Amino acid sequence: MRENNVSYVFLIGFPNLHSFNSLLFVFLLIIYCVTMCGNVIIIILVSMSKNLHSPMYFFITQVSIVDILMTTDILPNLLHIILHDGGTMSLTACISQFFVFANSETSECLILTVMSYDRYLAICNPLRYSSIVNKTFCVKSIIGSWLLSFLVLLMDEIDICKLDFCGPNVIDHFFCDYPPILELSCSDTSLLQIQVALFGIIIIICPFTIIIVSYVYIITTILNIQSISGRQKAFSTCSSHLTVVSIFYGSLFFVYMVPNKGQFLATSKALSLLYTVVSPLLNPFIYSLRNKDFKQALEKLKHNLNSFYLCQ
Template sequence: MISYASPSGLVQVMNENNVSYVFLFGFPNLHNFNSLLFVLLFIIYCITMCGNVIIIILVSISKNLHSPMYFFITQVSLLDILMTSNILPNLLYIVLHDGGTMSLDACLSQFFVFANSETSECLILTVMSYDRYVAICNPLRYGSIINKRFCVMSIIGSWVLSFLMVLMNEIDMCKLDFCGPYVIDHFFCDFPPILELSCSDTSLIQIQASLFGIIIIICPFTIIIVSYVYIITTILNIQSLSGRQKAFSTCSSHLTVVSIFYGSLFFVYMVPSKGQFLTTSKTLSLLYTVVSPLLNPFIYSLRNKDFKQALEKLKKNLNLINLYQ
């Protein structure tokens, strides 16, 4: 049986051959700031869920938002809800109690959901960059290329591809023997910390994960970069200033989201995860697990006139309903 000491972070473990529970340290050096961080994260959690739910509702009920671009935005919102629901509730508990335990099965399940949402978002952001490329560089054929069938098939393909690749990785992880050190110095179950718990040879699974990373991160990011090279070139060739501003405004929100999402991912997995850089790595991990889902609804809605109009119309309808009641 495994027993954990008080919130000081010290862990006492009886000799066992297999890990059945893990201890997540979270942020052990916060001292008296735990309550403040808990309140901040709780507010972020509420705003993130409300913001993304509102985005989905507005796109669903507003006819002027029934277009491919907004359909893709709802998919990003769904993934943000999935990510937030998977990470933040447990993080709130960890912050409040200076760490927390969870079963190894729950830890592997958390990673599975996390990896699925991240890989799906990588692919969907790539599809959105292609959508913006066609809209700006080939506007006359936009309706025939980015049609309903393309939208549905691209989303299904993104979800299925990410699910299958993560499932293959997860099955191999479940075959590993886990024998300690029983402790994950992180606030959620990420891939490298889980492998550190294993006493099996993890070289093959690390190679597999690297190959999958090329397919679902490097290749999509390359496609996004190439798309925006063509987009920027096309925008610069537009003669009128107003035309350039209008064209850029249609892709600025997506470009902002891509910058935050991929920027944080690259920094996290390029920064060493040992010693003095561990706190930095965990802090950067907050960007794509907590901050990015929070900012996405604001980035897409505050910069978009259609969203503002749809929100105002929804407010008026709600006010009318209240008046009649």
């Protein structure tokens, strides 16, 4: 018979930064606003500009949607925690936050993998690129990424809801991640941890391996290009994606490889900020700052807005 003595959880956040709470709150609020604006602008530009109606930019908008979803899931509650030196939420809301977060992370893993395949075909097999990476491929790959992520995480969600939670109800983190939720349970979670490890291999390790293999072929192809300008042009088409992958997977691996006890817990929290807060902030800038098509689309949007206001 299930015994749930935990109806709510208390998130500690960053207890050692009391004197900097106001500054941290303002800083994260600015990050939240900039992140939302940057990703929304990316989506608007790709939707409105015909020059950006290509598979690569379509995939970038999907990354922006994931970033908006994850940022909205984590940051507003984090701001509340900082402002009130901790935050309380229901156990159901805590598990739901984890589901949205994990679904976003998993979807981004899969979308970044599709993007690496897109770049592989564009550079290593350009003659077949248009016939393979068409509109149908793009739509199916994105639907498949979201659907696979949702179904896998739904299984975890159902299993978590079957656990008994009998305390304590304190989570020493700034959001409801998987390990802290399991620590609240008094049930045997060994099988669930094995299941999650297997799912992790399928939806994180395997995609990462595909990305690595894709870039081995990409780099080999680029090095075989005779002209320096040709190499630079080829590398520029995948440099943004490679940067995003490095930040995303680098922080993800460090968080779950670093011990989360004692003095290492603060390090784990700081690294968690990289892929929950910093990565969604940087992605729009990484994809747009060095991209001429984005710059032209943004200038055209500014021109259209100025013309609209002058006509009023």
